[in-house]
Amino acid sequence: MSRPIQAAVSLSALRHNYGVAKRAAPRSKVLAVVKANAYGHGIDRVGRALADADGFGTLEIDGALGLREKYPGKPILLLEGFFEASELRAIGSAGLATAVHHEEQLRMLEVEKPRSLDVYLKVNTGMNRLGFPLAQAKAALERLRRSGITRSITLMTHFARSDEAGGVEEAMKRFDDATQGIDLPRSLANTGAIFAHPATHADVARLGIGLYGATPYADRPAATLGLEPAMTLTSKLIAIQELKPGDCVGYGSGFRCERPMRIGVVACGYADGYPRHAPSGTPVVVDGARTRTAGRVSMDMITVDLTPVPSAKVGSPVVLWGEGMAVDEVATASGTVGYELLCAVAARVPMLDAE
Numbered sequence: 001m002s003r004p005i006q007a008a009v010s011l012s013a014l015r016h017n018y019g020v021a022k023r024a025a026p027r028s029k030v031l032a033v034v035k036a037n038a039y040g041h042g043i044d045r046v047g048r049a050l051a052d053a054d055g056f057g058t059l060e061i062d063g064a065l066g067l068r069e070k071y072p073g074k075p076i077l078l079l080e081g082f083f084e085a086s087e088l089r090a091i092g093s094a095g096l097a098t099a100v101h102h103e104e105q106l107r108m109l110e111v112e113k114p115r116s117l118d119v120y121l122k123v124n125t126g127m128n129r130l131g132f133p134l135a136q137a138k139a140a141l142e143r144l145r146r147s148g149i150t151r152s153i154t155l156m157t158h159f160a161r162s163d164e165a166g167g168v169e170e171a172m173k174r175f176d177d178a179t180q181g182i183d184l185p186r187s188l189a190n191t192g193a194i195f196a197h198p199a200t201h202a203d204v205a206r207l208g209i210g211l212y213g214a215t216p217y218a219d220r221p222a223a224t225l226g227l228e229p230a231m232t233l234t235s236k237l238i239a240i241q242e243l244k245p246g247d248c249v250g251y252g253s254g255f256r257c258e259r260p261m262r263i264g265v266v267a268c269g270y271a272d273g274y275p276r277h278a279p280s281g282t283p284v285v286v287d288g289a290r291t292r293t294a295g296r297v298s299m300d301m302i303t304v305d306l307t308p309v310p311s312a313k314v315g316s317p318v319v320l321w322g323e324g325m326a327v328d329e330v331a332t333a334s335g336t337v338g339y340e341l342l343c344a345v346a347a348r349v350p351m352l353d354a355e
Helices: 011-024 035-039 043-049 061-070 085-094 103-112 134-147 169-178 191-196 327-333 338-343
Strands: 006-010 029-033 055-058 076-078 097-100 117-122 150-156 204-207 231-243 261-266 283-286 289-292 302-305 317-321 351-354
Touching: 006 011, 011 029, 011 043, 011 191, 011 204, 035 043, 035 338, 043 061, 055 061, 061 076, 061 085, 085 103, 097 103, 103 134, 117 134, 134 150, 134 169, 191 204, 261 283, 261 317, 283 302, 283 327, 289 302, 317 327, 327 338
Parallel strands: 006 351, 029 055, 029 204, 055 076, 076 097, 097 117, 117 150
Antiparallel strands: 006 231, 231 261, 231 317, 261 302, 283 289, 283 317
């Protein structure tokens, strides 16, 4: 018999969330970002659900080529571009768009001279990860134009603080100053900017975490944006302990009972992708009732307080996150973000389609 833990990915939720973003940015093309195996949801699965999307964005060239086989003609952007000159032949043959964000990539293009590339020229407006410095942006653009290799050029940046009120103004001013007088399409908005900063929508927006029903904001739950969780991670109770005051639970005896308690044991642990650093008190749903973890997360198990769930028994269903328990709540309690939890679900957890 297999362990009862599984993750179900709702195809209808993916389509719903994409539609919410399209309505929020009605004048933009919206790329569905499917990097990191679609944030842990499965790139092939998400591709099937969003076959009608305006396009896809990813990092991994193998994933991009797999999408191209299934969706001929669909815009597909390599968000970090290429890493070796040898990749340019496959990129050109497959008609992928590529980011260009540093001098070495420009040099490889000038040496290899691929033809008819769709290029997203990335400008650094304050994130200070990828992108040409502001003062070099126009020179980089002129080199691309002179090279004769491009079919199209789109100007791109990425915001460091789109999840904050007023968080894009300085970056937008830098971008506008650096690209003044240049009449080219623009790709600016990520999920945070799509929902909070309409002035950034421009020609192409990039929908990441919002596609999966989680929030980029610390103070705006995903449900308030109209988003639905795409992934629901579930398991069951596999044992119940009847404990008395003073009894302890788990490694290190970190949780001590202050009263008689029923403690449930859930088949899920850090080897399944549940955060090991989740403290006692992290929210969880057992048999439809909200409760909390009690004690340290183990490799294969977590323990939960069954006080609010008198009906609980061995076999009772447990929702770790997803429908009925926002992944962002679990992440906040664990001192991380929903992105990390979704991406970290282990390969040993069966992942199923759900409508």
